Amino acid sequence: MTIFHFFLWSLLKTAVITVVLLMAVAYTVLLERKLVGRIQNRWGPSRVGPFGLLQPLVDGAKSFLKEDIIPTGVYKPLYLLAPILSLGCALISIAVVPFGEPDVGPAGVHLFEISDVNVGLLVILGVTSIGVYGIALAGWSSNNKYSLLGSLRSSAQLISYELALGLSLVGVVLRTGSLNLRVIVEHQAVHGLFSWNIFGGFQFVAFFIYLTAAYAETNRSPFDLPEAESELTGGYHTEYSSMKFAMFFMSEYANMITVGCVATLLFLGGWTSPFGDTIDRPANLFVHALLPIFWFVAKVFCFLFLYVWVRGTLPRFRYDQLMSFGWKYLMPLAILNIIATSLWLAYYPPAQ
């Protein structure tokens, strides 16, 4: 396969996956609003389409048509760059996430991932690190005390919990022996439900550390102090309106989806079925190819459900409680998890 065909296929995959991801972001907003509404004993949006299913389209149109206000004292280049950086970094991580099995499609083309990188996990961590700039620059360039404070708090929170996030993933990498996301999933494909890393791999502590760190990384409840309206009048996105605000909003939900994808790949077995060996897969071409994607999407959906459930249920942390929790509890716990996993692997080495 020549380079031209490689580029063509990559472009096609990128276009399709980006469109699907943006639609997923829009419908995650709807999921959240309906679910939080149900938790609070009311209907969510239910007027616009059947069950409110056309609400995201209307929301998008509303955001687009709002007046775009740029305050006078802002530092224009960074003010305009920040939402682009935020949304860009949120969307780029999907490039290394494999959704389905490798050998489906024309020869030489992996149809269900955009690129198969040997250090895929580190790419996702790196892109998350760059995403901090979107928030930091947004707050500083807004020429507003509250925005600056909110963005500094938010960035400090993000870089603190990034550490716990990365360390919690090291346990999985130790068990698998590779940073390649595809290899990590195939390592879990052995016995269905019981060989997923959260159960058979004994990484349940790491999973909960990852979950908590993920809530903090995406600035979601119960860690959403920087953007709580009653606290800092909106935090780093106070001075943004219409499409730029929509970009920050979308980047938050896209980050949620990315974090959900990573959790699915590393802890919940990716595209493998929980039934494993026991149920035969049908030989029909399309069902065979699309069934792993169905499992992947179902697991990410469960993860997002958990996200919204926690948001609707728990009160938020105070900022100093948040920072001390990240540094004094989560990080040592993650390091203990690494030590325990290493000891286990040293005494009971996996049969090669």
Place this chain on the structure above:
Amino acid sequence: MPRARWVTIGRDFHEVRAACFTFLPFNRPGFRPSPARDGTMHLILFIVFAGCCLAGAINLLVQSHPINSALSLIVVMTSLAVLYLLLGAEFLAAAQIIVYAGAIMVLFTFVVMLLNAGREEHTLGSRAASAVGFPAVVAILAVIATVILKAQGLGEASLSDPITTTDELSKVLFRDLLLPFELTSVLILIAILGAVALARHGDGERPAAK
């Protein structure tokens, strides 16, 4: 490790898939770019990202506001990460993004934002330094460039060279170079303690004059 039965795709499925996709034109097995095109792509990638590096570095010198210099330095570091990838160091490229561009430069950006450092001024000292500094550095660069261009035995890089895996890197790091690794971790601990101690408001320190 044993692969589950359902993961290995059945014979029927392969036959059906082959039948479905044979009509497509690009069905040649395997993906290995031809050597001629390999070199062109490598050249284009090198020129683009080396250009970004140089542009970022020059922009760092030209800009008067420190936040612009910080952002140019981030551009330099990400372009360098791509250049490391071209040389086959994939783990190092990822580490460059995570550590340098994602942590160290965030620190710089925070300090610039917190201290609200304004634009620079051109003083007598800076003019004198430019007058002396530019020729001196150009001379240094000329000497180094001559040495590099006269050197014999420097090889070539190409995209088909073997990539250094994380496996090889960790084998050397945790076996042969274990002592420097442990010393580096102690160094980082000392740096953390030092930074916290320095940035604290001491007991006898005057508050800054506004």
Place this chain on the structure above:
Amino acid sequence: MIPLSWYLLLSAALFSLGVIGFLIKRNLITVFMSIELMLNGVNLSFVTFAHQWHTVKGQIFVFFVMMVAAAEAAVGLAIIIAVFRARATLAVDRIDLMKL
């Protein structure tokens, strides 16, 4: 096929630009950033030579350089903050006396 001397020339150029920045810039933080630029230039030449001699130790040394740069950045920025608290300025020309 890129000759490795091009990578080394780029590394030398980055290093010299870092030295020029160190000499001519008048803001303390920008001077510090020029030092980081110099370190990055040197990292590139380490990786190039690691590729030349097919050894991994060049890349591991880059690792150590990164760690030392991180430690140095943390402590250096803490010092800059302390200096700013005492002098209320970041201009290099005004922070030239030990005593106020």
